[in-house]
Amino acid sequence: MPDRYAVVGHPISHSKSPAIHAAFAAQTGQDMIYEALLAPLDGFAATVGQFRAEGGRGMNITVPFKEEAWRLADRLTERASLARAVNTLSFNAGEVQGDNTDGAGLVRDLETLGCRLATARVLLLGAGGAARGVVAPLLESGVSRLFVANRTSSRAEQFLEDFADMLVYCMPGVLAAGGWQDAAAAPYDIVINATSASLTDETPPLPDGLYAPGSLAYDMVYGRGLTAFLKQARAQGATTLADGLGMLVEQAAEAFELWRGVRPDTAPVRDMLRAATPPLA
Numbered sequence: 498m499p500d501r502y503a504v505v506g507h508p509i510s511h512s513k514s515p516a517i518h519a520a521f522a523a524q525t526g527q528d529m530i531y532e533a534l535l536a537p538l539d540g541f542a543a544t545v546g547q548f549r550a551e552g553g554r555g556m557n558i559t560v561p562f563k564e565e566a567w568r569l570a571d572r573l574t575e576r577a578s579l580a581r582a583v584n585t586l587s588f589n590a591g592e593v594q595g596d597n598t599d600g601a602g603l604v605r606d607l608e609t610l611g612c613r614l615a616t617a618r619v620l621l622l623g624a625g626g627a628a629r630g631v632v633a634p635l636l637e638s639g640v641s642r643l644f645v646a647n648r649t650s651s652r653a654e655q656f657l658e659d660f661a662d663m664l665v666y667c668m669p670g671v672l673a674a675g676g677w678q679d680a681a682a683a684p685y686d687i688v689i690n691a692t693s694a695s696l697t698d699e700t701p702p703l704p705d706g707l708y709a710p711g712s713l714a715y716d717m718v719y720g721r722g723l724t725a726f727l728k729q730a731r732a733q734g735a736t737t738l739a740d741g742l743g744m745l746v747e748q749a750a751e752a753f754e755l756w757r758g759v760r761p762d763t764a765p766v767r768d769m770l771r772a773a774t775p776p777l778a
C-alpha cells in the first residue's frame with residue numbers, strides 16, 4: 498500500500514496541492530498518494546483523527562484550520578510555535594508534529610526571483626496566519642528592515658506584542674486610516690501583500706512613495722492574474738511583480754522533504770502550474 502497524505506481545508510476543491518505532490522512523487526519515485534479532504538467547519542479534529550486512524554502519514558492544512566492545527570499538535574517546531582499557525586502535520590510514533598513551511602517557501606521563492614534579502618527593506622501587509630508564518634524566516638534571512646502594517650489595530654497590536662523581541666516594526670491601523678504615519682520608513686525593496694484582500698479583488702490603500710527603484714511587489718495570493726494590489730504596485734513604481742505561486746510550490750517542497758527525506762526539484766512543477774494560470778501582465 499502506498500503511504501497516504503492529504504490536504505485538508507474548507508473549501509478545498511480549488512487546492513493545487515494534490516497536483517504538486519503527485520508531480521513531486523513521480524519525479525522522486527516515492528510510493529505515495531495525496532488526497533484533498535473537505536473538513537466540516539466544526540469537524541477539523543475529527544477529520545484529522547479519522548485520517549490518522551486509517552494510517553495517514555501526514556497532512557497539509559489550509560484555510561481556515563491553520564490555527565486549530567497549531568492547537569491540535571502534540572509537538573511544534575520553533576517556526577510553527579512562533580507563527581501560532583501550522584500548515585504541515587506529521588504523524589510519527591503516536592505523536593502529531595506541527596510545522597509551518599510557509600515562511601521557508603516564501604524566502605526560497607524570493608531568492609529564486611533574485612532578491613538580495615540580506616540588504617532588503619521589507620514591508621509586510623497583513624498580520625494574519627500567513628504574515629505570522631513568514632516573520633521569523635524573513636528575519637533569519639537577514640533583511641535589514643521589516644515593517645508590518647495591518648488594517649485592524651487590535652490584531653496589529655497583538656502581532657507587535659508576540660514578535661516584540663524580533664525587532665518587527667508595526668503600524669497599527671494605518672491601512673484602515675489610509676494614512677501613512679512613518680514616511681521615514683519608506684521606500685521599500687520588497688512589499689509583500691499577506692492580506693486576503695486580493696481574494697475579493699481589493700487592495701490595501703497604500704500611499705505613493707513606497708517602492709524603491711528596482712523593487713518587488715509580491716502578492717501571496719496566486720492564480721488570479723494581475724490583482725488590484727499588483728496593478729496598484731505597478732502604477733506606484735514597483736519594478737517587478739510576483740504572485741504566490743512560487744511560494745505555494747516551495748512550501749509544498751519543504752513539507753515533502755520533511756515527510757519523505759528527499760528534496761524535489763521545484764522549477765518544473767512551478768512551470769507546469771504557471772502555464773495553467775492567468776498571466777501577470
Ligand code: NAP
Nearest residue numbers: 623624625626627648649652691692693694717741744745
Ligand atoms: P487570515 O489569517 O484570515 O488573515 C487575513 C489578513 O488580511 C488580516 O491581516 C486582515 O486584516 C487582512 N485583510 C483582509 N481583507 C483586507 C482588506 N480588504 N484590506 C486590508 N487588509 C485586509 O489569512 P491568512 O491565512 O493570513 O492568508 C492571507 C492570504 O495569504 C490569503 O489570501 C492566502 O490565500 C494567502 N496565502 C498564500 C500562501 C501561498 O503559499 N502562496 C500561503 C499562505 C497564505 P484584519 O486584521 O484587519 O482583518
